[in-house]
Amino acid sequence: MDGQGTSAAAAGSAPAAESYVDLVAVDKSFGGVRALSGVNLSITRGSVHALVGENGAGKSTLSRVIAGLIMPDAGEVRINGTPAILHSPRDALARGIASIAQELELVPSLTVAENVFLGSEPRRGGFIRRRALRARFNALVAEAGFDLKADAVVSTLRTADRQKVEILRALSRRASLIIMDEPTAALSGPDVQRLHEVVHILARRGRTVLFVSHFLKEVLTLADTVTILRDGHLVRTGPAAAETESSLIEGMLGRTLGSVFPAKPDAPSGSPPVLEVSGLRAPGVNGVDLTVHAGEIVGLAGLVGAGRSEIAHAILGAARATAGTVAVRGERLYGRSPTVALRRGVALVPESRKEQGLFPDRSVTQNATLASLKAFSVGTWIRRAVERRAAADVLTAVTVRATRNSVPVSALSGGNQQKVLFARALLCRPCVLIADEPTRGVDVGSRRAIYDLLVEQAGRGVAVLVISSDIEEVLGLAHRVVVIRSGRVAAELNGSDMTNQAVLTAAFAEQAGPEHPEAEKTPL
Amino acid sequence: MTTKTTNAGAPQTRDERPLGPQQRTRVTDALRIRSWRSAAIVVPFIVLFVVLSVTSGPFLTTSNLLNIADQQSAVLIIAVASTLVLIAGGIDLSVGATYALSAVVSAQVAVSHGVALGIVTGMALGIVAGLINGIVTTFFRVNSLIATLATALIFSGIAAKLSNGNLIVLTNQPAYAKIAQTQFIGVRMSIWLTLAVIIVLGLLLSRTTNGRYIYAAGGNAQAARLAGVRINFVVILAFTINGAAAALGGIIDTSRVLSAQSSSGGNTLTFLVLTGIVVGGTSILGGAGAIWRTVIGVLFIALVGNGFDLLGLDPLYEQITLGLILLVAVGTDAWSRLRHT
Numbered sequence: 001m002d003g004q005g006t007s008a009a010a011a012g013s014a015p016a017a018e019s020y021v022d023l024v025a026v027d028k029s030f031g032g033v034r035a036l037s038g039v040n041l042s043i044t045r046g047s048v049h050a051l052v053g054e055n056g057a058g059k060s061t062l063s064r065v066i067a068g069l070i071m072p073d074a075g076e077v078r079i080n081g082t083p084a085i086l087h088s089p090r091d092a093l094a095r096g097i098a099s100i101a102q103e104l105e106l107v108p109s110l111t112v113a114e115n116v117f118l119g120s121e122p123r124r125g126g127f128i129r130r131r132a133l134r135a136r137f138n139a140l141v142a143e144a145g146f147d148l149k150a151d152a153v154v155s156t157l158r159t160a161d162r163q164k165v166e167i168l169r170a171l172s173r174r175a176s177l178i179i180m181d182e183p184t185a186a187l188s189g190p191d192v193q194r195l196h197e198v199v200h201i202l203a204r205r206g207r208t209v210l211f212v213s214h215f216l217k218e219v220l221t222l223a224d225t226v227t228i229l230r231d232g233h234l235v236r237t238g239p240a241a242a243e244t245e246s247s248l249i250e251g252m253l254g255r256t257l258g259s260v261f262p263a264k265p266d267a268p269s270g271s272p273p274v275l276e277v278s279g280l281r282a283p284g285v286n287g288v289d290l291t292v293h294a295g296e297i298v299g300l301a302g303l304v305g306a307g308r309s310e311i312a313h314a315i316l317g318a319a320r321a322t323a324g325t326v327a328v329r330g331e332r333l334y335g336r337s338p339t340v341a342l343r344r345g346v347a348l349v350p351e352s353r354k355e356q357g358l359f360p361d362r363s364v365t366q367n368a369t370l371a372s373l374k375a376f377s378v379g380t381w382i383r384r385a386v387e388r389r390a391a392a393d394v395l396t397a398v399t400v401r402a403t404r405n406s407v408p409v410s411a412l413s414g415g416n417q418q419k420v421l422f423a424r425a426l427l428c429r430p431c432v433l434i435a436d437e438p439t440r441g442v443d444v445g446s447r448r449a450i451y452d453l454l455v456e457q458a459g460r461g462v463a464v465l466v467i468s469s470d471i472e473e474v475l476g477l478a479h480r481v482v483v484i485r486s487g488r489v490a491a492e493l494n495g496s497d498m499t500n501q502a503v504l505t506a507a508f509a510e511q512a513g514p515e516h517p518e519a520e521k522t523p524l
Numbered sequence: 525m526t527t528k529t530t531n532a533g534a535p536q537t538r539d540e541r542p543l544g545p546q547q548r549t550r551v552t553d554a555l556r557i558r559s560w561r562s563a564a565i566v567v568p569f570i571v572l573f574v575v576l577s578v579t580s581g582p583f584l585t586t587s588n589l590l591n592i593a594d595q596q597s598a599v600l601i602i603a604v605a606s607t608l609v610l611i612a613g614g615i616d617l618s619v620g621a622t623y624a625l626s627a628v629v630s631a632q633v634a635v636s637h638g639v640a641l642g643i644v645t646g647m648a649l650g651i652v653a654g655l656i657n658g659i660v661t662t663f664f665r666v667n668s669l670i671a672t673l674a675t676a677l678i679f680s681g682i683a684a685k686l687s688n689g690n691l692i693v694l695t696n697q698p699a700y701a702k703i704a705q706t707q708f709i710g711v712r713m714s715i716w717l718t719l720a721v722i723i724v725l726g727l728l729l730s731r732t733t734n735g736r737y738i739y740a741a742g743g744n745a746q747a748a749r750l751a752g753v754r755i756n757f758v759v760i761l762a763f764t765i766n767g768a769a770a771a772l773g774g775i776i777d778t779s780r781v782l783s784a785q786s787s788s789g790g791n792t793l794t795f796l797v798l799t800g801i802v803v804g805g806t807s808i809l810g811g812a813g814a815i816w817r818t819v820i821g822v823l824f825i826a827l828v829g830n831g832f833d834l835l836g837l838d839p840l841y842e843q844i845t846l847g848l849i850l851l852v853a854v855g856t857d858a859w860s861r862l863r864h865t
Contacts, residue, residue, distance in 0.1 A: 316750070318749060318750055337749075337752075337754070338749060338750055338751070338752045339752040339753070339754050341752075342751075342752035343752075348750055350747070350750050355744070355746060355747070356744075356746050356747050356750055357744075357747050357750075358744065358747060359739065359740055359743040359744050359747065359748075359811065360743075360744075361743060361811060361812050362739060362740075362743065366736065366739075370736065370740055370748070370751045370753070371751040371752050371753075373733045373736055373737075374733065377732075377733050380732040380733045380734055381731060381732055381733075382731055382732060382733060382736065384731070424751065428752075
């Protein structure tokens with residue numbers, strides 16, 4: 001293996017590996033904390049370069065330095081060998097560097113072509129030349145090597161296709177290094193495949209891709225070169241071929257991680273059903289029957305957009321059910337609002353921390369107790385000491401690491417924020433716990449803690465429903481897997497039937513040909 | 525208003541926090557910015573107070589200060605209640621109209637049916653007006669800015685119609701004056717009432733479940749809903765309290781001058797209220813803010829006005845000064861959010 005930061009480590013086949021971007025001894029601090037210290041890195045032209053590390057290791061900071069979003073405190077960025085000062089993304093773009101944001105920045109009401117050329121439309125006297133726009137789009141698509149409908153309105157596209165729009169936009173501005181921050185975090189199954197395909201195409205056509213990912217398999221299959229970061233330091237850069245999942249984890253953690261999943265307790269036999277869903281219909285849900293028993297962990301697998309989160313929301317009453325029933329502990333839940341469901345013991349850890357879960361400015365304590373305030377109140381008056389104590393207990397139990405529980409929750413890491421949401425759910429003393437994508441954007445260390453939590457809750461007799469796009473996760477955790485496709489139960493897998501293959505087959509069954517992205521768009 | 529979900533805070537880099545000992549420094553750093561933000565309005569307030577005390581002899585006298593408080597009582601009460609609406613993620617542009625409507629109707633009823641009924645009718649009208657605002661913005665899903673703009677037109681139209689635009693004089697009902705003008709330990713009732721409203725609403729916001737829910741509804745409506753918060757109830761509650769506060773403000777001012785007119789209050793009052801809230805540092809984006817901030821914000825503006833009077837400055841510049849203060853306040857808020865990022 002090569003030494004640190006040498007560029008020779010690129011894809012073996014590349015002749016005369018030429019360095020595109022070099023970072024030399026880059027430091028960056030935020031408010032006195034080193035996010036990057038003394039990082040040396042070379043990105044070879046035409047390579048696919050992955051950055052891995054735990055949350056807080058400095059991956060995003062590093063990619064933002066290269067993208068011109070932040071300036072390093074010390075050290076140098078060299079582009080094509082000459083020192084460059086990137087004040088802004090515009091400066092970076094002028095040198096061929098574009099970044100695809102984690103939160104995509106598209107105008108949803110405009111079409112694909114309009115978004116791609118937004119701000120650089122061909123125009124004459126203030127009017128957009130539509131035909132020229134189309135021609136340029138076609139040329140661009142041909143050059144890029146992947147297809148998208150020019151007239152599709154962006155709001156109707158799935159996330160993977162929106163990412164393609166962003167990539168096309170970058171290419172339209174002559175970007176030759178494309179930075180992607182966790183591009184597949186919000187994708188599932190075929191979309192991930194499709195994005196991988198796009199990355200391959202980009203690389204084949206001589207473009208350079210720098211991506212940040214939590215998915216080690218993805219890193220290993222996609223990248224030519226991998227850089228591991230830990231606590232702002234570069235651990236090593238080397239060819240992906242020389243790494244394995246465990247070598248990456250070891251590098252990221254500085255130690256080896258035990259088994260990823262906790263030991264599965266035996267599936268309870270003969271325990272009563274706690275959650276019974278039958279014939280449930282709601283927007284995106286087309287007749288679902290589902291039962292979860294006390295102490296059982298059921299995994300809901302399927303593609304993003306298959307209707308898994310919609311099922312959760314319909315059970316909770318956050319989305320209005322048009323038909324079917326939900327019963328909790330044998331009693332029917334006339335689910336009109338989450339308030340009612342929560343009172344009956346159904347708690348949800350939502351899919352998106354930022355949008356559906358957290359109140360960033362409020363304290364950790366207040367975020368944890370929001371759903372169970374009544375338990376700490378006399379009438380409407382909150383007994384703050386009781387609240388603080390209860391929050392402290394449960395936050396310790398779910399291993400949230402915060403200096404004090406009075407700090408705003410936004411000061412915590414992604415993994416700890418997720419645990420705060422678990423704390424919120426657990427404080428409601430649920431009998432049904434629904435966890436939607438519980439480990440998305442969570443670092444390796446916290447991931448295990450969250451798995452432990454779910455297993456522990458099941459051990460206490462809670463009916464646990466885990467929704468996840470990560471098949472390994474579903475298989476590793478659940479006693480039983482229910483695969484959802486187009487808002488229906490496509491398969492129910494038990495015991496030895498629970499295999500990667502079986503889940504994928506069921507999830508994709510009707511969509512054998514993934515060549516046409518539009519073909520499998522599910523109505524939402 | 526339900527569309528205002530997340531604040532600008534907590535961007536992706538925030539997730540990038542190390543778990544190790546480094547976290548401590550980052551957290552204290554976040555705290556430092558926060559406390560700096562907290563101090564934002566307090567410092568200029570104190571500076572202005574000291575400057576006025578030094579430059580103007582009559583400023584630091586009990587009578588002047590009590591006078592300011594008395595004059596500001598209506599604005600303070602309404603601003604404090606409007607703070608709830610803003611934190612809940614809404615905005616209420618109808619407070620000026622509700623104030624005028626309640627004042628006019630209360631005065632008219634007092635003239636014809638006595639003071640007690642006058643007060644009750646005025647308060648009831650305010651509560652109904654607030655309820656209407658709340659229901660329109662929640663169940664009918666009309667953006668609160670537009671909804672209260674519309675109801676403001678309606679309420680002030682009704683007030684003008686009912687009074688024919690005339691000044692209603694309460695000389696035959698001197699008892700009406702007692703509401704605000706009675707003195708208790710040398711301080712007028714208007715001030716005591718204001719103090720009571722500040723304390724009650726302050727406690728409601730910071731110490732009760734509904735206060736928490738108000739922050740939650742304005743901070744992240746979707747998350748609040750999934751956490752079982754009845755957002756519609758909370759928002760209607762905030763608007764209703766605000767309507768009642770506007771009515772109380774109208775009644776107090778009517779009592780102070782013993783007359784009411786449909787043209788008083790109105791948009792000028794509404795904007796004064798919003799200016800006070802924003803200068804105090806409550807975010808117009810919802811989800812953040814506090815009652816004490818609004819109190820200081822309103823008093824700060826009052827001090828500026830008082831200073832112009834006492835120092836004999838051209839009142840023409842007062843508005844310009846207020847505008848500049850507002851811009852600086854909002855700019856500071858935006859800038860500190862940016863820094864947060």
